[in-house]
Structures are given as structure tokens and as C-alpha cells.
Amino acid sequence: MEFLKDWITQIIYIAILSIVLELLVPSSSLKKYAKVAIGFVIMITILNPLINFLKGGANIEAYVFKNDYFLKNINMEQISKEAEKQRDNLIVAEYKKRLIEQIKEKLLNLYEIEGVGVDVSFIEDLNDKEFGKIKEITLSFRNARTVSQDSEKIAKPTEDKKFNYEEIKKTISAFYNVPLKNITIKEE
Amino acid sequence: MEIFQIVILGIVVLIILTVLKETNPEMAIILSLVAGVIIFMMILPKLSAIVEVLNTLARKSGLDNIYFMTTLKIIGIAYITEFGVQLCLDANEKNLASKIEIAGKVIIIFLSIPIIVALMETILSIMP
Numbered sequence: 001m002e003f004l005k006d007w008i009t010q011i012i013y014i015a016i017l018s019i020v021l022e023l024l025v026p027s028s029s030l031k032k033y034a035k036v037a038i039g040f041v042i043m044i045t046i047l048n049p050l051i052n053f054l055k056g057g058a059n060i061e062a063y064v065f066k067n068d069y070f071l072k073n074i075n076m077e078q079i080s081k082e083a084e085k086q087r088d089n090l091i092v093a094e095y096k097k098r099l100i101e102q103i104k105e106k107l108l109n110l111y112e113i114e115g116v117g118v119d120v121s122f123i124e125d126l127n128d129k130e131f132g133k134i135k136e137i138t139l140s141f142r143n144a145r146t147v148s149q150d151s152e153k154i155a156k157p158t159e160d161k162k163f164n165y166e167e168i169k170k171t172i173s174a175f176y177n178v179p180l181k182n183i184t185i186k187e188e
Numbered sequence: 189m190e191i192f193q194i195v196i197l198g199i200v201v202l203i204i205l206t207v208l209k210e211t212n213p214e215m216a217i218i219l220s221l222v223a224g225v226i227i228f229m230m231i232l233p234k235l236s237a238i239v240e241v242l243n244t245l246a247r248k249s250g251l252d253n254i255y256f257m258t259t260l261k262i263i264g265i266a267y268i269t270e271f272g273v274q275l276c277l278d279a280n281e282k283n284l285a286s287k288i289e290i291a292g293k294v295i296i297i298f299l300s301i302p303i304i305v306a307l308m309e310t311i312l313s314i315m316p
Contacts, residue, residue, distance in 0.1 A: 006250075013249030020242060021259055028273070030266040030292055037262050037300040041255045044307055054314055063306035064254055071301060 007049050014045050092124045095132060103137070103172065108147070110171060113163060115143045117186075134178045139168070140186040190234075194227055217279045224271060258303060262296050 018038055025034040100118045107113045117140030123133045141163060169183050201223040208216040239260065246256040269292030276285035 010250050013245060014251065017242060017245050017249060017251065020238075020245075021263065024238070024263050025266050026270040028266070028270045029289060030269055030296065033293055033296045034262050034266050037296060037303065038259055040300060040303045040307055041251070041259055044255065044303060044310075045249070045251055047307075047310065051310055051314055063309045064252075064302050067302035067305045068254070071298070 003049070003053070010049070011046055014042050018042050088126050091126065096120060096122070099134075103139075103176075106172070106175070107139075107168065111163065111168060112147050113141075113144050114147050115145055116141055117143065134176050134182075136182045136184070137172060137176070137178055138184045138186065139172075141165075142186065190230055194230055197223065197226065217275070220278055221275055224275065228271070255303065258299050261299055265292055265295050265299070268292075 018041075021038050022035060025031050025038075099120050099122070103118045103120070104114070104116060107116050117138075119138040119140070120134060121136045123130050123135065125131060144163065146163075165185050165187070169180055169185065172178065173180050173183055201219060205216050205220060208219060242260075243256070246253075269288055272288045273285045273292075276282070276288060
């Protein structure tokens, strides 16, 4: 009898609650959607003790949690895919930045040239076996100048001497294993 | 009584809006938005009290928290969507209003999906 009394009390509470909740829903075309959802909640609450009684422990909450988790998980998977994509982009950008810095440093150390514009194109697909293999290097000497290591004296290339482009090409080609024809030098 | 303040605010804004709509329709939309937010802010403490009582009622009725939260979320979404839709209709942007309404409907269905599926699965599970 206790079970029946509890159940009836619960149904009365739910009925009152649902009336108040339906009063709260704004009067618009969305009202019927909200009413349907509220109706489902009432149905579950009324059915739950009955199902427990009939089945001896069917847990409706477990189903709700399972479906809720599943729906949220879909969202999480999308977010993690997006994050992975961004991480890959960051890796590629960082690799490119360091490569350019390295080439600039090399030019500065070996030939005492600074201000060279460097552009590198390489295999950017992280899943590729040959990721990072340099396809092409473009060196722009428009703003380049020689720097004397001993003193602070700075001279313009046109005033001082012409850069030895062929030698630079060969050095870069040998170091990075890039064919000579794929190294472009822009003098102006 | 708050209702006097709200109605007086509404009437004052209405008068300003009628004048503004002729001369400066852009400002009229902003003013109606601001008025809407102010009215909403005024009823917010009352609303939180109602939610508190409903919460107690839900606890007493043995309603699981996940259902109650979902229902409250649905009502909140309905309010916010309605607010946006009315604002768009005020600005004569019927297309945008219907899009906001669709978004509201989709989100409400999305929130009620776990409940619907759970109900279906439970009913099916007791079938002999």
C-alpha cells in the first residue's frame, strides 16, 4: 500500500509541477515543442515506478544518461577533431618559421648577409611519410646587406660587392637536399 | 509594485518609440532592445524565486534532476528565442526571425532527444 500511496503523491506533485511549468512557457510557436518535452518528462516519471515494479529494476535514468552522454560525445568528437586540425596547422607554421630562421642564420654565419627574405615550400601534410621535405626555396636579396662580424660597419651590397649567388645556392642545396633548380634567387 | 514600474516603463518607451520610428528607426530598435533587457532584469529575481519553489516541488515529487534541468533549459530557450524573434519582427526582419525560431526549435528537440529515446527504450524493454 505504501508503494501505491507514494506513487499517487508523486503523480499529484508532477501534475502541479507540469501546470506551473506550462504556465511559464511563453506563448509562441515554441510552446507546443516545450509542452511535448514536458509531457515526456511527466510520462517518464509516471511510468518509472510501474516499470520498476514490472521489470524489477529497469533503470530509465541509465538510458537517459547514456543517450545524453552519446549526444554530448558527438559534440566533443567534433571539437577534438577541430583542435587536432589547429594543432597540425600550428606544427606546420612553427616548422616553417624555424626553417626560415635557420636559413637566415646560415646566410648570416657563412656569408655575413642579413635581411634576406626567405620563403620555403614543403610537404605540409603531417600524415605524409615525407612530411617536411623541402620542395622549393626562394631567397629574396632585395633588402639584403652584408654585415661585418668584426665591427659594426654595414655596407650596402651595391656599394660593396655582389653576393655570390651560385655559391649560396650550392650550399643551401647541399645542406637541405634540395635540387638546384628548385632554389630561386630574386636579386631585386 | 513592480508591475507599475514595468508598465510605466513600457508606456514611456512606447511613446519614445513612436516618435523615434519616424525619425530614427535604427535607434528605435536599440531602444526597444534595451527596454526589453531592463524589463527582463526586473523580473529576474521573481523568476529565480519561482525556479527555487519549482525545484523544491520537483525534489518532493521524486523527479530526477536531469529531467527538471532539461525542462528548465527548454523553457529558458523558449524565452530567449521568443525575445530574439520579437526583436527581429520589430525591425521587420521576418527572415531572420524565422531562422532564430528554427534554431530554438532544433535546440529544444536536441535537448529532449535523450528523454524521448530513453522512454522508447524503456517501453520496448518491458515488451514481452
